[in-house]
Amino acid sequence: MRRIKFKGYGVVLPKNTVSFKEHIRYRISEGETQLQLAVAACEKALKNSNISINDIDCIVSASAVGVQPIPCMAALIHEKIAKGTSIPALDINTTCTSFITALDTMSYLLEAGRYKRVLIVSCDVASSALNPNQKESFQLFSDGAVAFVVEKSDEEVGIIDSTLKTWSEGAHSTEIRGGLSNFHPKYYSENTKEEYMFDMAGKSILALCIKEIPKMFKEFLENNKMKVSDIDMVVPHQASVAMPIVMQKLGVAKGKFIDEVKEFGNMVSASVPMTLAHGLEQQKIKNGDIILLTGTAAGLTTNMMLIKI
Amino acid sequence: MRRIKFKGYGVVLPKNTVSFKEHIRYRISEGETQLQLAVAACEKALKNSNISINDIDCIVSASAVGVQPIPCMAALIHEKIAKGTSIPALDINTTCTSFITALDTMSYLLEAGRYKRVLIVSCDVASSALNPNQKESFQLFSDGAVAFVVEKSDEEVGIIDSTLKTWSEGAHSTEIRGGLSNFHPKYYSENTKEEYMFDMAGKSILALCIKEIPKMFKEFLENNKMKVSDIDMVVPHQASVAMPIVMQKLGVAKGKFIDEVKEFGNMVSASVPMTLAHGLEQQKIKNGDIILLTGTAAGLTTNMMLIKI
CATH class of the missing domain: 3.40.47.10 (Thiolase/Chalcone synthase)
Structure with a gap:
């Protein structure tokens, strides 16, 4: 068992929703951006964990589509929540399951003592690239951001x-x-x-x-x-x-x-x-x-x- | 020490070069793509290591800018070198140092026995996005692909x-x-x-x-x-x-x-x-x-x- 625990989390959804029959979808609107959502989720996760960014040893962005091609998304998030620190920032990507892959991968670094506590954030705004002619995906996707603080544990809990x-x-x-x-x-x-x-x-x-x-x-x-x-x-x-x-x-x-x-x-x-x-x-x-x-x-x-x- | 060794590698450069004074730069031309370079480097690394794709436990693409937003680049490489297998594929990204970050991260998984042998490939084609008005970067960047087969070692070598x-x-x-x-x-x-x-x-x-x-x-x-x-x-x-x-x-x-x-x-x-x-x-x-x-x-x-x- 790789002994880790979830210290806290933050969920952030866009204000705007649309409905397709009984199905509710969250979509960013004018003035909202992917980066804002991701940053807000990180801040909420830190608050919910009752820690500050200085208690984080590594920031991992685990999203499918990033904010921009260069630099990696984690560096852009770093600028908003960790500027002035030297906390490492990296991206891990397997599209929709990026969060599980990042948690999986980083658990080995936590287990080995490389880091004590990592912040993993997943955020996508599919709505910015949906095709109105493809009803199935157009009516399925929502935008949102979720961050988790994950830390090494001494108890018998974890992966x-x-x-x-x-x-x-x-x-x-x-x-x-x-x-x-x-x-x-x-x-x-x-x-x-x-x-x-x-x-x-x-x-x-x-x-x-x-x-x-x-x-x-x-x-x-x-x-x-x-x-x-x-x-x-x-x-x-x-x-x-x-x-x-x-x-x-x-x-x-x-x-x-x-x-x-x-x-x-x-x-x-x-x-x-x-x-x-x-x-x-x-x-x-x-x-x-x-x-x-x-x-x-x-x-x-x-x-x-x-x-x- | 995280005991790993380099089993082999493959370097692939575009055919076309341009020169700025004494400086030689490699640039893809008509018909060459980022994916082709990456795939060729992987194939060369496997050959140089005297193994087949079935000896690889995980494919990691460690490039700055990918082939396309979805799926991740490792999945597209997988299609060309590992189709029909279920070898896991993921991307790790810290732009220019993605290779070191991927090697660093994956070494923990090798050390822990999750994987015995991983293929890490880094490939970028900066030339597709250079700005002719920015002489410094326009004359600096080259395109290329390099893959390494990295495996767990029993000897006192590694990170x-x-x-x-x-x-x-x-x-x-x-x-x-x-x-x-x-x-x-x-x-x-x-x-x-x-x-x-x-x-x-x-x-x-x-x-x-x-x-x-x-x-x-x-x-x-x-x-x-x-x-x-x-x-x-x-x-x-x-x-x-x-x-x-x-x-x-x-x-x-x-x-x-x-x-x-x-x-x-x-x-x-x-x-x-x-x-x-x-x-x-x-x-x-x-x-x-x-x-x-x-x-x-x-x-x-x-x-x-x-x-x-």
Whole structure:
């Protein structure tokens, strides 16, 4: 077990919401930016943890799409919350599951004593690149930011095990192709504009998930000599309205996973930490519980992580 | 010591070169892409290591600017070299020093036994976003890709110590502001085009480096009870023609650091691993040597890493 604990968290949503039937989506409006959301989440997490930025040993931005190509997003967040310090700042990215990957990766540095306490922040504003012609993704995504303070613990709590797999058969099932070296912004035009927007093939992702994830989950549980019923609560990425279907395929009972797709939509990298924060806040997750953080990301990448809270 | 060793590497440069006085710069041309370079470097590294992709436990893309916003660059590389496998793929980013940060971070996972062997690839094509009106950066940058196979070792070799600091006073000294959420490509126009290009204030970066880095280096050596003379070879990021000035401020003697700025320019994230590969190839670095990988990155971020080869 990599002994870590969550000291505190901060969730920040844009003021503006839109609705698609019963589904509520959060979208930034005039004057709100990705960086502002991320910074506000960090500040809230520090306050909620009752610490100051000087108590943080490393700032990790774990978002899918950044603020700008250079510098990395963590450096821009650093400027707003840690200017004048020399706290290291880096980005870790596996798109929608960046938070789990960052937590997974940084837990080794916490365990080894490199850092005592890290701030991990996930923030995406998908709304800035949604394609109105793709109803499925246009009506699914929300914007949001969530930060967690994670620290080394002396107690028997933390990451029991974690696994990460990428099946690149799904590399083009979720894309934004334009904006960086592949399609530079200079090629932007009325004809090419969709290259710079979200492009998601929900059905093919779901098919790949259903083919691969139950196998991966079975193997993961077996490696840990555990059964599905040993998990008190599953905290999944709020990928889509199909998420409960995947949960069913994994044998996770109703009430044993948190589903907030209707209330919040898919917040890209912010979904997993937001669902975790809500679970802790609403006491769906209690001390001593064993939880599973899991999600699929563009790639197609899937993360699974067992945590004793 | 985190016991790791370099099993092999691959360096790939674009065919096309341009010259500014005696300085040679490598630049991709029609038909060459960032992804192609990165993939070729990975293939070369695998071949040079005499292994296949199935011997790799994790693919890490450690580049400054990616191929496209979604998915992460490692997933796109995975598609070309690892399709059909479930090898995990993730991105780690601190701009120019991404390679050192990825090596640093992943060494903990190697040390802990999570992975036995990882492939770290750094590739940037700065030429696709250079500003012809900024002579300094326009004449400095090159394109290139370098991949290293890094594995756990049983011998007394590997990372002696490493440190990473970010001073966000320099957050805007090296930037590409446009292309992601801050300035979406839809705002691209003749008036805004420079927002989507490299913007570098060399002098202010150098001033911040000279203020902070000697202190950081002194402290780092002291923590390791070492003197500058204990280092057999410094492998610096080929930041600019001013790099030797920084080396002098650190007390590194001529001949004790590798300077290839004239021959290769600043290859962004590919510079450090290319300089390391050249050092190994040309036997400037030999078994048993203690080397220092170091560099500054947009942020401003500075990495230092002592390795026993």
